[in-house]
Amino acid sequence: MTVEIHARASRCAPPWRGSAVVLTIGLVAWWLLPDQMGLYTRIAYTALFVVSLDLVVGVAGMPTLGHAAMFGLGAYAAGLFALRVHADPTTGLLVGTVAGAAMAAASGAFVLRYRGFTFLMLTIAVAQIAASLLIRGRAWTGGDDGLTGFAPAPLFRLFAFDLEGRTAALYGLGALVIGLYVARRVVDSPFGLAVRGIHENRARMAALGIPVIPRLLAMYALAGGLAGAAGAISAQTNSIVGIDSLSFSWSAEALVMLILGGAGRLHGAIVGAIAFTVLHHTASSINPYHWLFVIGGALMLVVLFPPKRLWIRLRDRFRPFGSGARTSTSEAR
C-alpha cells in the first residue's frame, strides 16, 4: 500500500487552503467555459465522490470497490425526495447525505470487521445486493429504466436551474468546496490521525487503547455521507437516477481516478477525477470506438512511470531549502 507522509509544511497548512484553491480555480473555469457546464457539473460531483473514496482508501487504507452504493443510495434518496416530498435542492442534498451515511454505517457494521481482499469482495457484494433490491423495487425506483419525473426547485428559492447548466455547475462547485473542507478538517484532526494510525498499524493502535472498529466505522460513515451528497447532486442536476449509479464499474472508475491522482492527500482525488473525466470525454468525442485505448494506455503508463516521482522531483527543484524532512515511505512489499 503506497502511503506518502507528505512534508510537514502541508500538514500545517490551514484547512481552508485546499478549498480556497478549488473555489478559485472553479470560479475561473466557470467564467471561462460557459459551454461546458454539463461536463463541469459532472466533474464537480465526481470529484466529491472520489474525495469521499479517498477517506476510505487513502486515509483509512481500506480499498473498496463498492463505494458507489453510498453514491447511488444518496442519489435515489434525493430523487425520491424531490419526486414525492419537496423539490428544494439543499434539503434534498441533506437527505442524500444522510442516506449515504446511513448506508455506510449499516453496511460498515458488517464489513469493517474484515480486511484486505475479503473486505474488498464484501463491499462489492453489498453494492450488488443494494442494486438488486433497488431494481426489484421497480414501483418506487423505476428499476432498470431509472427514476425520472422530478426536477430541482430554484436554489435558495432564487436561482433557477437553467438549460446551460450554470446554476447546476456552481451548486456542484459549492458542494465540492464544502465537502473538501469538511474532509480536510477531519483528516487533520486527532480523529483523522487515529484513523491514519490504524491504517499503518492496527495492532499498535489497538494496544494504545484506540477502539479500532468504531473509529473506522465513523470514518466510513462520514465518507458515505460525502458520497451520498455527490449522488444527490448528480440526481438533482441530471433529473434522473439510473441503476448505473451503484454499479461496479462506477466504483472501479472512481478507484482508478483516485489512484491516478494519488491516494491519501485529498487533492489527489480531485486531480484524478478531473484528469480522468476530461480524458474520457475528449477521447470519446474524438473517436467513440477507440477511447478505451487511450485510457488503458494512460493507466499503464502512469503505473510504469509514476507522476508522483516526477512531481516530487519538480517540487524539490523549486524548494531547494526544504521545510522539514521529506519522507515518503517506500512502496509496500
Next chain:
Amino acid sequence: MRVVANVLVDGLAYGMVLFVIAAGLSVTLGLMRFVNLSHGAFAMIGGYGAVVLTRDARCSFWLAMLAASTATGVVGAVLEALVLRHLYRRGELDQVLFTLGLTFFLIATTNALAGPQVQLIELPPRLAQPVDLGFRTLPAQRLLVLACGVVVALATAWVVTRARFGIWLRAAVDHPEMAAALGIPIRLVQNASFAVGAALAGLGGILGAELMPLEPYYALKYLVLVLVVVSVGGMGSLLGSLVASLMLGIVETASKYVASEWGSLFFFLAMALLLAWRPNGLLRPRAAA
C-alpha cells in the same frame, strides 16, 4: 423434482466454467500475491482464438480448443516474464491500476480487431445437437463443459498432490522464502503457474462461450464473478475454488429458476455469508498472510 434436476445440471455446468476460469487466478493470487484483474482478458483471448481458428482457419473444434488454450498460455507466460513480474513488488493499488489499464487496452484491441458484436464458436454438428437425457433435453455442449470441468479438476488435483511441480507450487504458496532456500526455482514456478492459469482461463472462455457470450467487454464483465469465486474459495486453494464455483453456480441458477425478479441478489448474498463465515476461504483454515 424436475426443477431440482434442472438446477443441478445447469448449475453444475455454469459452476464448472467458473472453476476452469478462476483456477488460474486463484493460484496467481495465492502464489504471487499479485492482483491480476486482467485474468478475464485471458478467457476472452482464448475464446476469440477459438473463434478465429474455427471460423477463418477452418480448424476442427477440438484442435482449435487445444491450440487456442495453449496460445493463451504462451501469451500469459510472455506477459508475465516481460511486464507483470516487475509489478510484484509494487503495492496492490498499483497492480490493480496496471492490470485494469491492461484490460481496457485489450478490450479496445479486441474491439478494433474483431468488432463489437458477439462472436460464436462454430461447434461440430454433434455438439450443437440437443441431447435427450430423459428428464431433460440439453445442448450437447453443456455435457462437454461438465466433462471438461471434471477432467480439469482431476488433472489439477493430481498435479498439485502428486507431481513434483505441484509440490513445488504448494511449497511456494505456503512458505516462499523457505521454498527458495530449499532450492525450488521460484521464478520458474511463478511463470509456469501463471502460464497454466492463463491457458486454463482460455479454455474456460472457450467452454463457456455459450453461457458467457464473447464480446470485447467480456474481460471486465465477468471479472467480478471470477473474483467472487476466488475469494470465497480461498486464494491459492484449487479445491476451494472448485467447491465455491459449484456452490455459487447452483445458487445463481436456482435463483434464475425460482426467483428471477431478484436478479443476482442471492448469488451475492450467498457470497457475503460464505465470506463472513470463512473470511480466508472455504478450505483454508489457516489465516492468510
Next chain:
Amino acid sequence: MAFNRVRLAVALALACFAAGTSAQAQTIKVGIIGPFSGPFAHYGTLFKNGAEAYIASQGGKLAGKQVELIYRDTGGPNPGQTKTLVQELIVKDKVDYLGGFVFTPNALAVAPLIQQSQTPTVIFNAATSAITEKSDYFVRTSFTLWQVTVPLAQWAAKNKIKKVVTAVSDYGPGIDAEAAWKSEFTKQGGTVVESIRMPMPTTDFAPFVQRVKASGAQAVYAFLPGGPPTLGFVKAYNENGLAKAGIQFLGTGETDEVDLQKFGDAAIGLTTSYHYSGAHDSDANRKFLAALKKKDPKAVGNYAVVGAWDGMYVIQKMIEATGGQKNGSKAIAAVRGLQWESPRGPVRIDPKTRHVVQNVYLRKVEKAGGQLVNKEVQNFGPQTDYGLQK
C-alpha cells in the same frame, strides 16, 4: 513570456475567425446519440450506416443544405452521461436536431433539455410508448411494443393458440411488451399461464427456457433488447429442444437480420411480428439496401438502420419546412401527419402522438438463396401505438 502571450493572442484570433466563418457556412448540425462502445455498440454502427447512406442517396445534402452529423457515445443505458452529452451538443455545438437513442432511460433523461431548448429529436430506436409523451419535440420513427404485439396476439388467438407464457427482459420496453400481450391476448380469450421476467444482465438463458418448457404453454411470447440477449435466448430456445416439445416461438425483433445467420437452420420456422424485414418486397426497400451496400458492402439492413434512414428523412422534411433555420415548433408542426413510402412499407407520423403509424407484418424465418430471411407471410395493416391510447 511576452512572446508566448503574443502567440496565444494570435491563436485566439484565428480561432474566433474560424468560428465566425463556419457560422456563415449554413451547415445543419445533427447530433446522433447512441452506443458506440460496449455490448450494444453494433447499434451505433447501424445508426451511422443508415444516416450516412440516406444523406449519400440524396446527393450529399438534405434540402440543399450541408448536414454535419455529430456522434456521441452513451456506452449503454447511462442517463447521466447522456444528459451531459446532449447538453453539450445543444449549448456548445448548437445542434439543430437530435437523432438516435437506443435505450429508454437515455431518451427520458434528455426530455427536459429538448423541451426547454425546443430541439426536435427523432428517436431511431427506443421503444417504450411513454417516451413521446415526455416532450413535444420527440418524433419517433422506430416502433413501440404495443404496436407490434397487439396484432400478434390477435393472430395467435385466431390460430387456436390458447395458452401462452411470456418471457421478457425486465426493463421498460419488456414490461410494455408483457402488458401489451396480456391485455390483447386475454381480450381475445386466451390465457397467459406464466409471466417470466428476465433480468437485464442475464447471459445464460437455459434456466428461463426450461421454465418455459415446464409451464405447459403452447407458445412462448418473448421480447429482449437486440444484441447479445436476443441471440442468447433464441439459441437457448433452439438448443433446448423447445420446438420439438411443441412450444411455438412468437417474437418481435428477435430474428433481426444482424444476428439471423448465426442461428443456423435451427431458426427456420420461427414466427415473429415486426415492422421491417430485409426481405420486404418493394422498390423502396431495394433502393435502401442498394444505398447501404454502396456505403459498406458488409452492411446489413435491419430495423435500426431503417429507423435511422427514415429518421433522416423526417429531419430532411423539417429542414425543408424551416428553410434551414432553427425553429423547433415549426419543424415539428411540419412533420405531423407526414406520409411517405419507407423501405418497410407505407408510413405516417401520427399528428397527435408524433409516433410512426406503420404496417406490421407476420414473418416466418425461411431459407432463400442460401441465406435465412424473415419472409413476410401476412400483412396486419397499419397499426398505431396502442400503448398511448389507454
